[in-house]
Amino acid sequence: MDIKVEIADFKLEQAMDPDAEVERDLSPFLRIYKSGRVERQLGTEVLPAGTDPATGVASKDVVLFDPDAGLWVRLYLPDLAGCTPDKRLPVVVYFHGGSFTVETAASPTYHNYLNSLVAEACVLAVSVNFRRPPEHPLPAAYEDSLAAVRWVTETGEAWIAERGDLGRVFLAGDSAGGNIAHQVALRAGAEVLGGGAVIKGLLLIHPFFWGAELLGSEDPVFGESIDSLWRLLCPGTTGLDDPRVNPLAELAPGLGSLPCRRVLVAVAEKDRLRERGRAYYEALRRSGWEGEALLLESEGEQHVFHLHNPQSDKARAKLRAVVDFLTAEE
Known part of the structure; x- marks a missing residue:
């Protein structure tokens, strides 16, 4: 031939x-x-759990419920020698970013970030590995994340039972994880959590929100790409005013129903999602919500810059602000 x-x-x-x-x-x-x-x-590399030599933070993985369901968490415990003796630790439930589709709780990006955060803040962290689209379209990630929060508040897992303070639970996440943290806060606030757990705070870092109507300096071309992505992530969606992507949409639950009394929203000047973070913060302040809302703006920086260059001065300053938020005495 x-x-x-x-x-x-x-x-x-x-x-x-x-x-x-x-x-x-x-x-x-x-x-x-x-x-x-x-x-x-992206986000395919993984690091094993263990003790981090740089920070002394210990971590371990725990599979929740059915091993075949794909829902597991990575727990982080600081070196207790550097924490206040005999004082229980705030519990931070963290949802990773990655446009809902990439990265995991074992990704070097998130493993290293949480080692640093846990060491600096002396908190116990629970990093959630949820199912991802497109194999598992939304709302699977929301359902998994809420199930993980319920598990945290009801489990007898040794680190949480012995060292965690369920009266000081924080929900946190960046990008898509910030979106998840908001949605989980609303849903968790509508039910009584086990163990007397109280959601004290919500930390939204460069959250993945959008809407059908552009805000401020938003780019319409970028908006079209968000619309296309969102319809892939959530096939049953009504569009970009779906309350799951637009928390300020007409049919979205009011922000005044958030169960916590402290919220920190972080935005970055060169992040194309920044207008949404700012709008969320302003809407929260106008909502009648009785709590403390804080806005952290990083000038000259891109989306999740602190994960890509964690040793920069601005990334260190941002970490310090997050630590202060998690450890502030009420």
């Missing part, structure tokens, strides 16, 4: 293979093939 014919046949066969033909290219995050196979391009 002629070599040119062989090459042509090979290319035709490759083009007809649904496991090799790209249906949606969402680089640099992931590609989806016609077979349904998902190729993630």
Whole structure:
């Protein structure tokens, strides 16, 4: 057979293979093939749990409920020699970012960040590994995250039972994780949590929010990409005024129903999501919510800059502000 014919046949066969033909290219995050196979391009590296030599923070993984369900958490405990003796630690439930689709609780980005946060703040952290779209469309991540919060408040797990203060629970997350933290706070606030748990605070770092109507300096082209992504993440959505992506939409629950009494919203000047964070903060202050709302703005910085360059002066200042928020005495 002629070599040119062989090459042509090979290319035709490759083009007809649904496991090799790209249906949606969402680089640099992931590609989806016609077979349904998902190729993630970011957040695939993992680090094992253990004791971090730099901070002395210990971590371990715990599978929740059914091992086949894919829901697990990574717990972090600081070196207690550096904490106040005999004092129980605030519990921070953390939801990782990554556009809902990439990164995990074992990603180096989040493992290293939480080691630093736990060491600086002397808190007990629970990093949630939820199911991700597109294999598990929303609301799966919300359901998993709420289930993890319930587990934290009801479990007899040794670190939480012996060292955690369930009267000081904080929900926190960045980007998509900030979106999840807000949604979980609303849902958890509508029920009685076990163990006498109290959600004291909500920490939203560069939260993934959007809406059908553009705000301020928002880019319409970027808005179109958010719309396309959101419809992939949440196939049953009504669009960008779905309360799950737009907490200020007409049909969204009022922010005054948040169960906590302290909220910190962090935004960055060059982050294309910044207008949404600012609008959330302003709406919260106008809502009649009886609590303390704080806005932390980082000038000249991009989305989740503190994760990409954690040793920079601004990243260190941001970490200090987060620590102060978690440890402030009421």
